[in-house]
Amino acid sequence: MNIDVPAGGEAAKPPLLRVSGVTKRYGAAVALHPIDLEVRQGSFTAILGPSGCGKSTLLRLIAGFAEPSTGKVEIGGRDVTRLGPENRPTNMVFQGYGLFPHMSVAENVGFGLSIARRPRPEIDQRVAEALRLVRLEDFASRRISALSGGQQQRVALARALIMRPLILLLDEPLAALDLKLRQAMQTELRRIHRETGGTFIFVTHDQSEAFSLADNLIVMNEGRIEQAGVPQDVYMRPNTLFVSQFVGDTNILPGIRRGDHVELALGARFSSPGRQGQTTFVLRPEALRLDAATPAGSAPEGTALRCTVEEMLLLGGEARVTLSIGNGETLVARLSDPRDGEAFRPGMTVTVRWADKALSEVGVAA
């Protein structure tokens, strides 16, 4: 009775998932402020945000484990807001996996099909297929307790994938794994996403994981979506200070706009029309170029400033240089080749330059 007929005059390809005006409160506490969200068929979406921002809550609302306080969840054009997880075309990979300890790997993976009373040969065949997909063919009869964390992760993945969900939901699927294994599993997840052609939504608080996997990024903070879009766009053009800081490192540059020009507190001036008065720009550390030789002066399409090297850190694959501008302001530059960094010693005077288009305006900082 809650099933909506898709409206006739809609766009040619409606999104697979549409969340509209969804809120969630626990008593007086608000876990989610109104959320609007669309996910296209075949996408790999990451929900990224700090701990406690409501990522899991949103995922559980999509899965059906919780009902929204207000708003609507539609999957494939059908209103599923009041349906439980057992009646939704979604499956979930839980944060702690939730594998059945009393069953073998194959029994775990085949559980959903056996509940659906599929014939035995079909179950066996699809279990074998799913185990092949996650590369656990040789572990079918193992007990769950005899698996490593990474292997358990794969079983959880196979157990959900075998149901051929319209949307696969993953709650911090790799959080419990060590760095090496996490990277290997990221590669696996990308491959599995490609091979199944499914729609994946995963939750993470690790921005590098979000960037390495997702083609659609949703950044959340305090129960709100701060920004959504293609990961690279979000990185290059953050809408808010929070996004710029949470998604990678950033330099925060307060300034004032007068007429068609902005004057930054650290002493640069460039052309940028917009709202008059106080404003804030952010600048990625890797957008900065350092130069020991050339003198200061306005470079074409950009800014160049004299400054002093305050600190230089070699961090394995990169170098991080802290620069102090005459008036007490500092900038951090990242050099992707650490050998470039070795040329800069603390106390040296250098020229830092950047292209004006590398600056993103995030409004007045709170």
Added chain:
Amino acid sequence: MTGWPRALRRGLALFPAFGILTGLFFVPIALLFAVSFWSVKSYRLVPGFSPDAYARTFSFYGPLFISTMLIAAAVALLCVTVGFVFAYGARFRSGRYGDLFILATMITLFGGYLVKIYSWKAILSANGILNSALIWLGLVDAPVTWFIFNRGAVIVALAHFLLPFAILPIYSALRNVPDITLEAARDLGASPWATLVRVVLPQCKAGLVAAFAICFLSAAGDYVTPMFLGGGSGIMLGQFIVSEFSTRFNWPVGAAMSFSLMGVSALVIAAVWLAIVGRRG
């Protein structure tokens, strides 16, 4: 510095505990086991090695043996079933108050054992509460006499007394069932019933069998409840073990009955364990 091997020192450290256990538990049992092969001649114990006491146990008391096992099994099944329902409610349906409910059931144990028997007597007897209520409601004209002094009354009273002992191991087993396994089952399409049967019960099998064993053993060895609620002729082996030891002064037969009861009970529990938990593998 003493140069004593570690194992020896550890052995000596264990000695007091081991000594107490041996002195207080194994020695009396071993003595009684020896007595079960003795015989009685004109009210005197005669040491020896004869299987007569066991022969008498199984020939003379055979039907009573079966009756006792059936009563104990009924009590244990009742306790495990009701105990599971209760523990399940406390674990999954009571939020943060689950532990409190369990504590409350433990408190009923303070009332003791005889209090429960007497209250059942007060409920079930001819002029008891149940009959008064039935007559007052006009459902019966005369008091119903078959409420008490039979196996049913004994089973009900024993189950009532032993229920907390079943709840405890079941609850602790259920506490170890992770919530997300239930969510995962639901996510994969399982109904609440399917989740119960295929995910919850298999994960707490050991707790269920432990509860069964505790209740079964306690019920099988009981003689007080049938004395008060089971009628004059005696329906449980325990009653006759008491009389063999006391009024008849036939210690060998009493001891043989005790060991037979222990042995058969152990077999029943082992069979239940094998059937339900099975071999680990």
